[in-house]
Amino acid sequence: MGGAGYIGSHAVYEMVRAGHEVVVMDNLSTGSRDMVHPDARFRAGDIRVHGDLRQVFIAEQRPDAPPFDVVLHFAAKLVVPESMTQPLEYYHNNVEGVRLMLATMVDYNVRNVVFSSTAAVYGNPVGDGTCIEDTPANPINPYGASKLAAENLIRWVSEAHDMNYCIFRYFNVAGADASLEIGLLKDHLTHLIPVALQAGLGLRASMMVLGNDYPTPDGTCVRDYIHVTDLAKAHVLGAEYLLESQTSLLANLGSGTGFSVTQVLAEAEKHIHVPHSYGERRPGDPAKLVASNEVARTVLGWEPTLDLGDMISSDLAFRRKSNAL
Ligand SMILES: NC(=O)c1ccc[n+]([C@@H]2O[C@H](COP(=O)([O-])OP(=O)(O)OC[C@H]3O[C@@H](n4cnc5c(N)ncnc54)[C@H](O)[C@@H]3O)[C@@H](O)[C@H]2O)c1
Numbered sequence: 131m132g133g134a135g136y137i138g139s140h141a142v143y144e145m146v147r148a149g150h151e152v153v154v155m156d157n158l159s160t161g162s163r164d165m166v167h168p169d170a171r172f173r174a175g176d177i178r179v180h181g182d183l184r185q186v187f188i189a190e191q192r193p194d195a196p197p198f199d200v201v202l203h204f205a206a207k208l209v210v211p212e213s214m215t216q217p218l219e220y221y222h223n224n225v226e227g228v229r230l231m232l233a234t235m236v237d238y239n240v241r242n243v244v245f246s247s248t249a250a251v252y253g254n255p256v257g258d259g260t261c262i263e264d265t266p267a268n269p270i271n272p273y274g275a276s277k278l279a280a281e282n283l284i285r286w287v288s289e290a291h292d293m294n295y296c297i298f299r300y301f302n303v304a305g306a307d308a309s310l311e312i313g314l315l316k317d318h319l320t321h322l323i324p325v326a327l328q329a330g331l332g333l334r335a336s337m338m339v340l341g342n343d344y345p346t347p348d349g350t351c352v353r354d355y356i357h358v359t360d361l362a363k364a365h366v367l368g369a370e371y372l373l374e375s376q377t378s379l380l381a382n383l384g385s386g387t388g389f390s391v392t393q394v395l396a397e398a399e400k401h402i403h404v405p406h407s408y409g410e411r412r413p414g415d416p417a418k419l420v421a422s423n424e425v426a427r428t429v430l431g432w433e434p435t436l437d438l439g440d441m442i443s444s445d446l447a448f449r450r451k452s453n454a455l
Contacts, residue, residue, distance in 0.1 A: 132205030134161030213273035250274030259418030301384030306448035313448030330402035341411030350391035357436035384421025
């Protein structure tokens with residue numbers, strides 16, 4: 131669900147590369163048909179519409195087995211400032227959509243779900259900013275709250291209906307597939323790396339660093355960045371883990387290393403000049419957010435292989451190639 135979007139399309143590419151058969155359902159609200167791997171089947175539909183879900187499950191029904199082994203969910207709305215002004219819309223898409231998806235899975239006896247969650251569920255964690263999976267979740271915006279509500283719904287439904295889940299909490303995702311066939315296309319970007327590269331490409335006059343007086347080594351916020359291809363590969367491992375182990379899992383997906391805004395800009399400057407200025411802190415931004423990725427490493431054997439330089443160079447190459455400016 132949502133396999134025509136940024137992260138979903140990369141997960142589909144890795145699933146196909148690993149030899150799996152994939153069906154993508156997407157309403158193309160922010161995704162694009164061109165992002166769907168040519169070997170995956172595409173079915174247009176909205177997960178908030180029970181009839182759309184049923185149509186896909188019926189169309190893919192197999193004679194003696196459930197239509198799907200695993201459902202992967204990426205079909206969310208995820209722009210934090212937008213969620214502040216549209217909480218009803220965010221809960222409708224991100225929670226009601228998940229409820230209907232789970233109800234349809236129960237109806238068709240599909241027992242495994244991989245869910246894209248987010249570090250936003252942690253809010254402003256107490257301590258040194260390192261998030262482990264049992265760090266108390268305390269979201270500070272409707273986006274994070276809607277994703278946490280969906281996580282909780284998945285847990286309860288799994289318990290009641292004998293399902294297994296793999297919930298992944300992503301940190302800051304960036305980069306593009308090495309083929310440069312897919313990447314980040316959206317134009318309402320608020321993430322540091324695409325915004326910096328847009329400024330570098332002259333598509334914004336400049337970019338503003340929001341606060342340089344945080345209690346971090348250089349005063350700018352520290353975040354954990356993860357390459358979208360490493361993230362996508364974790365989904366293959368997560369789906370296979372569910373099928374093999376019939377056990378549920380909650381895991382952070384991050385590199386485990388923090389980079390400040392200044393460090394990210396310095397890395398970007400190796401490729402392109404990024405005009406930038408400094409402004410006030412944005413309310414609600416914690417000084418540091420970094421993942422503990424021990425669970426994904428030990429349980430799934432997952433290992434991030436691409437670094438910050440790879441994220442920046444692949445995003446820039448994709449933008450230049452596709453005019454995804
Ligand atoms: N991009 C990030 O940095 C990031 C970080 C943390 C978590 N996430 C999570 O990853 C997931 C995917 O994010 P993304 O960056 O790929 O976003 P995206 O907007 O590129 O992809 C979302 C996809 O879902 C589709 N979609 C949305 N609502 C739908 C609905 N009701 N029915 C059918 N399709 C629908 C969209 O058309 C799009 O193709 C989301 O669940 C998000 O919460 C993303």
